[in-house]
Ligand SMILES: [Ca+2]
């Protein structure tokens with residue numbers, strides 16, 4: 531029984547780390563209105579910079595849509611360590 535609990539804790543830690551490194555659009559869009567504002571972006575990804583936001587906001591309207599974020603993530607190398 532103890533072993534099962536230990537394994538499931540380890541899996542939780544691993545998936546938690548993966549989410550932190552690469553949050554989904556729904557996680558970043560805190561108020562779920564379909565747009566990620568610079569404020570939501572900064573809160574979800576404290577390590578990201580303004581230039582990261584601009585890079586993802588492809589049409590430059592000041593908000594990131596799910597489409598823009600998906601396109602950006604797909605353009606990133608999948609294996610960057
Ligand atoms: Ca939002």
Ligand SMILES: [Ca+2]
Pocket residue numbers: 587588589590591592593594595598
């Ligand atoms: Ca945009």
